Every structure is written in C-alpha cells, then in structure tokens.
Amino acid sequence: MDITTRSADPVGRLDLVGVIRCLVFLQGALLVASVVEATVFLSFVGPSGAGAVLLTALAAALTLLAAAGIARRSRRARRWTFVAEVGVLLLAAVDVALAAILGGQMPATSLVMRVVIPVVVIVLLRRAEVRVAFGVRSAGGAA
Amino acid sequence: MIGEPAAALAVVLDHEGIEHATGSGSSLLYTLPSEHLPVVALLAVLPLFALAVQLLAPRWSLPARLREGYRARPPLHRLAAWLIAVSAVVHLGLIGHHEGVLGALMILDGLLLAGVVGLLLTGRRWRLPAAVILGGSLAAWWAVTLAGQAPDQLALLTKLVEVGALAMVLTPTAGARVRGWMASMLVIVLVVVTDAAAWAGTFRQASDLGHMGGASQPGMLMGHAPDRPATPTEIAAANAVWQATATALAPFRDPLIATANGYQVEGVFGLDFHAQNEAYQHDGRIMDPARPEHLIYAEGPDGPVLLGAMFEMPDGAGPGPAVGGPLTVWHAHEHVCFGLLPLGMTGLLSPLGSCPVGSVDITRTPEMIHVWVAEGAPVHWGELDDAWKADYVARAGTSADR
Numbered sequence: 373m374d375i376t377t378r379s380a381d382p383v384g385r386l387d388l389v390g391v392i393r394c395l396v397f398l399q400g401a402l403l404v405a406s407v408v409e410a411t412v413f414l415s416f417v418g419p420s421g422a423g424a425v426l427l428t429a430l431a432a433a434l435t436l437l438a439a440a441g442i443a444r445r446s447r448r449a450r451r452w453t454f455v456a457e458v459g460v461l462l463l464a465a466v467d468v469a470l471a472a473i474l475g476g477q478m479p480a481t482s483l484v485m486r487v488v489i490p491v492v493v494i495v496l497l498r499r500a501e502v503r504v505a506f507g508v509r510s511a512g513g514a515a
Numbered sequence: 516m517i518g519e520p521a522a523a524l525a526v527v528l529d530h531e532g533i534e535h536a537t538g539s540g541s542s543l544l545y546t547l548p549s550e551h552l553p554v555v556a557l558l559a560v561l562p563l564f565a566l567a568v569q570l571l572a573p574r575w576s577l578p579a580r581l582r583e584g585y586r587a588r589p590p591l592h593r594l595a596a597w598l599i600a601v602s603a604v605v606h607l608g609l610i611g612h613h614e615g616v617l618g619a620l621m622i623l624d625g626l627l628l629a630g631v632v633g634l635l636l637t638g639r640r641w642r643l644p645a646a647v648i649l650g651g652s653l654a655a656w657w658a659v660t661l662a663g664q665a666p667d668q669l670a671l672l673t674k675l676v677e678v679g680a681l682a683m684v685l686t687p688t689a690g691a692r693v694r695g696w697m698a699s700m701l702v703i704v705l706v707v708v709t710d711a712a713a714w715a716g717t718f719r720q721a722s723d724l725g726h727m728g729g730a731s732q733p734g735m736l737m738g739h740a741p742d743r744p745a746t747p748t749e750i751a752a753a754n755a756v757w758q759a760t761a762t763a764l765a766p767f768r769d770p771l772i773a774t775a776n777g778y779q780v781e782g783v784f785g786l787d788f789h790a791q792n793e794a795y796q797h798d799g800r801i802m803d804p805a806r807p808e809h810l811i812y813a814e815g816p817d818g819p820v821l822l823g824a825m826f827e828m829p830d831g832a833g834p835g836p837a838v839g840g841p842l843t844v845w846h847a848h849e850h851v852c853f854g855l856l857p858l859g860m861t862g863l864l865s866p867l868g869s870c871p872v873g874s875v876d877i878t879r880t881p882e883m884i885h886v887w888v889a890e891g892a893p894v895h896w897g898e899l900d901d902a903w904k905a906d907y908v909a910r911a912g913t914s915a916d917r
Contacts, residue, residue: 387589387590387591388590390589390590390591390683390686391590391591391594391683394591394594394679394682394683394686395679397682397699397702398678398679398682398702398706400703401678401682401702401703401705401706401707402706402865402867402868402869403869403872404703404706404707405706405707405709405710405711405865405867406865406869406870406871406872407871408707408710408711409710409714409862409865409871410861410862410871412862413861413862413863415785416785416862417859417860417861417862418782418784418785418788418859419782419784420854420857420858420859420860420861421854421859421860421861421862421871423854423856423857423873424852424854424856424861424862424871424872424873424874425871427856427871427872427873428871428872428873430872431872436699463875466875467875467876467878470875470876470877470878471876471878474877474878474879474880475878475879476849476850476878476879477545477878478876478878479544479545479546479547479668479850479864479868480547480668480669480671480672480868481668481671481672481675481865481866481867481868482864482868482869482876483868484672484675484868485675485867485868485869486868486869
C-alpha cells in the first residue's frame with residue numbers, strides 16, 4: 373500500500389508510472405469506501421449483502437496491493453491491473469446498457485471512476501516508456 | 516391460490532384514464548443541475564489558457580516561464596496542476612451561485628488554488644501550500660455538507676479531483692517509505708470521509724426539507740401528489756382497493772400459506788421485509804388486490820408479522836394508476852445496487868459512483884406503492900412510521916389473536 377514512487381529517471385518520463393499508481397490507488401481507496409458503505413447497508417438489506425461486502429473488501433485489498441506493485445515496477449502487478457481495468461470497463465458497459473434499457477443515467481462520478489480512469493490507466497500501461505519501465509519489451513512479451 | 520379480484524375493482528385493473536403520477540424528484544446526489552452546466556463549460560478555459568501560453572511563449576517572458584516550469588515537472592505533478600486548476604475554475608465559476616460567507620469562501624478557495632498552480636508552474640515550492648489548501652477545501656466542504664447541504668455531481672466530481680490531486684501532492688519522493696504509508700492512509704481516510712459526508716448531507720437535507728423542498732431521499736423517486744384534496748370518488752376507490760387487499764391478505768398472516776402461494780418469506784428480518792412473488796411480478800396484472808407482488812413482514816418475537824403488501828408495476832409499464840388521487844402516490848427507486856452473488860439488493864449507488872463489487876446499478880425500478888393492512892395502521896397507503904411498526908410488532912408478540 374506504500375505509494376512511494378521510485379523514479380530514477382532524471383527527465384521524469386518514467387514518472388508516468390507514478391500517475392498510474394496514483395490512479396489505481398485512488399480506485400482502491402474508493403473500494404475501501406465502498407466496503408464501509410456496503411457494511412452499513414447490511415443492516416438494511418440483510419444477509420444477502422454479505423457476499424458483496426466480502427467481494428468488495430477482497431477487490432479493495434487486491435487493488436491497493438496492485439498500486440503498491442506498480443510502484444515497485446512489478447510486471448505481475450501491471451498485468452493484473454490491466455486485466456482488472458478491462459473487467460471494470462466491461463461491468464461499466466453492463467451498467468450503461470442497463471441504464472439505456474431502464475431509462476436512467478449513469479452519474480458523472482460513475483463515468484469518471486468506472487470509464488475515464490480505467491481507460492486512462494489502460495492507455496498509460498500500454499505506452500512504450502511505461503512498458504520499458506516494467507521491463508516489458510512488447511505489449512505481449514516480457515524482457 | 517387466493518381468489519380472483521373483486522369485480523368492483525375492475526376499474527383499478529383497467530387503469531386507462533386514471534390520473535397518473537409522474538415519477539420525478541431525482542436525488543441531487545446523482546444529478547448535475549442545469550444551472551451548473553455553464554461551470555462545466557467554463558472548464559474549456561483551461562486548454563485555451565494552455566494553448567495561449569504555448570503560442571505566446573516565444574514572444575513574452577511570462578508565458579515562456581510558465582511553459583518551461585510546466586515542462587520541468589514530472590507527469591505526476593503536471594497532472595496535479597491540471598486537477599488543481601480544474602478545482603480552481605469550478606470554485607471561481609460558482610461565483611454568484613452561493614451567497615454570504617460561503618460565497619466568499621468559494622472565491623477565496625478558487626483564488627488560492629489558482630495561486631498554487633502558479634507556484635507550481637513558476638518553479639516555486641508548492642507542495643506544502645497545495646496540501647494545506649486542498650485539505651482545507653475538503654474540510655470546508657465536509658463542514659458545509661454535514662450541516663445539511665446536499666452535494667450534487669459537480670461538487671462530488673470536484674472533491675474527487677481534489678482528493679486525487681492531494682494524493683499526488685502527498686506522494687513522497689524516493690525512499691520515504693513511512694511517509695508513503697502515512698500518505699496512503701490519509702488518502703483512504705479522505706475518500707471515506709468525503710463519501711460519508713456526502714451521504715450524511717444528502718440524508719440530512721432530505722430529512723430537513725422533505726419532498727416539499729425538492730430534496731428526495733437518495734434512491735427514492737417520488738411521484739407528484741396532485742395538489743388538491745382527494746375527491747369522493749378517489750376516496751371510495753382507494754378504500755375499495757384497500758378493503759379488498761386487506762381481505763385477500765388475511766390468510767398470509769401465516770407465513771406458511773404465503774410460502775405455498777409463491778412468496779419468498781424465508782429470512783424475515785427488520786421491520787420492512789419485502790417477500791416477493793416472482794410469478795406475480797411477471798403476470799402483467801396491475802394493482803390486483805388478490806395478487807400483490809410483495810408481502811411486507813416484520814420480524815416478530817414469535818415469527819414474521821404481516822404488515823401489508825406492495826404493488827409493483829410490470830417492467831416498462833410506466834407510472835402506476837393513482838386510483839385514490841393524492842391518497843395513492845406511487846414511487847420508484849433509482850440507482851439501487853443489485854448483487855448477483857447472491858441475488859439481492861446490496862445498497863445504493865455510492866456518491867462517488869460505484870456499487871459494491873458483484874452488483875449492477877439499477878438506474879430506475881418500476882413504480883410501486885405500499886398498502887398497510889395491519890390493524891390500526893395510521894395510514895393505509897405510502898410510508899408507515901417505523902416507530903409505529905415496532906410498537907405494533909411488540910403488541911402482536913403479546914397478542915393471541917394476531
């Protein structure tokens with residue numbers, strides 16, 4: 373969960389990793405808030421909400437670990453973050469489709485947290501200098 | 516199965532021509548009010564400013580200095596500069612939207628945030644002032660929100676931007692491991708408190724003002740009650756439906772009979788447990804007293820206590836029939852988080868935009884209306900006071916003829 377950025381890059385280009393780490397960390401912090409919310413809602417929705425609390429707590433822990441892994445330039449953390457962000461986008465797509473069917477709108481905060489930030493993280497993770505920072509030669513292969 | 520609906524209620528089932536309530540009053544929590552749209556548009560000033568700096572840099576010294584200052588910063592700090600600038604523009608763009616001390620504080624906050632961006636771009640020490648001003652901005656917002664001013668989407672987005680900027684400002688340089696941990700913890704606390712303040716402010720405003728003030732409870736979409744007393748015809752119709760429902764529901768005081776009729780009565784808890792009947796939810800019948808889509812039980816000392824029922828419109832069927840005019844105002848719910856593992860409600864969409872993991876956001880439910888058949892209930896339709904429910908359940912536990 374340490375958010376220290378280890379930038380040995382004098383011109384700061386590799387600090388894009390710091391940007392990614394900060395965004396992923398923010399997502400993790402939001403999941404922690406979601407755990408608190410879901411726990412409070414348990415008293416209203418009953419035991420059916422317990423699974424959501426556990427899943428969200430697990431996701432929060434993994435996301436914060438991923439942020440720490442990104443700060444350490446861990447290739448595994450980069451890979452898992454990529455997969456998780458794609459998953460977030462897919463679930464957001466489900467919600468957008470549901471909103472279109474049910475006649476509501478996704479609030480702006482939802483769009484930012486569940487679409488904009490994941491897209492930015494994915495784009496940054498795929499940038500050449502970031503791949504180099506993680507010791508990845510190409511999009512699919514490792515150095 | 517329980518019997519067919521009384522013929523006298525045919526008017527209810529054929530609800531063409533009956534006055535419909537229009538669901539409205541979406542919570543501010545999920546809304547970007549139209550009066551704030553110009554502020555969002557004002558954000559276009561930022562890229563225009565950046566473009567102007569870029570164009571003027573070869574000729575004038577100040578733009579050149581700003582450009583060089585920006586380029587000298589690492590990407591993390593450049594992004595922080597943009598985020599702080601966004602917050603500054605929003606605060607300054609809200610001049611005139613708030614009066615008195617709050618309005619003055621907004622202007623001061625906007626100017627201070629703009630000043631921090633200036634420090635950053637001119638190569639001066641900026642992180643401590645940025646942390647103090649961003650922290651102060653968040654703390655001031657918490658105070659205003661907790662005092663009962665519900666936030667809208669613009670406020671929430673701005674606070675998300677500020678928390679993100681603060682996370683970047685607090686990110687220590689290499690080697691400061693302990694400071695990194697402390698910064699991480701602080702950011703998590705800031706997000707959680709911001710989220711909690713948003714909930715608290717929204718519920719408080721809804722409680723203080725009620726629907727009359729245009730403040731809905733989060734997750735609740737109330738129909739508009741006609742602004743007039745119920746007519747004798749409406750009173751008679753509402754009473755007829757209520758009486759038919761009360762008669763039809765009598766056998767369901769025994770949860771076993773309800774279960775045999777398809778209601779999911781298992782796991783009753785609290786004072787407002789909705790036992791749904793999936794078959795009735797998809798039978799296409801509207802407000803059928805003999806086939807309410809949900810029964811409402813409370814958890815009693817000796818088992819479930821029947822309090823009433825809830826009629827629910829079929830998916831996509833539009834507003835419910837206001838058979839009793841202002842007596843029978845339907846409502847819907849918005850942004851309900853529905854868990855898939857297992858199936859069931861898990862909460863409401865967070866002010867910061869997410870449902871618990873494994874849940875989808877049901878942006879809008881069909882319309883529904885409660886009908887209360889518990890003996891002596893002070894109201895037959897709509898919301899029933901929890902204190903009355905608790906008292907009734909306690910009395911029911913000691914009553915032999917429940």
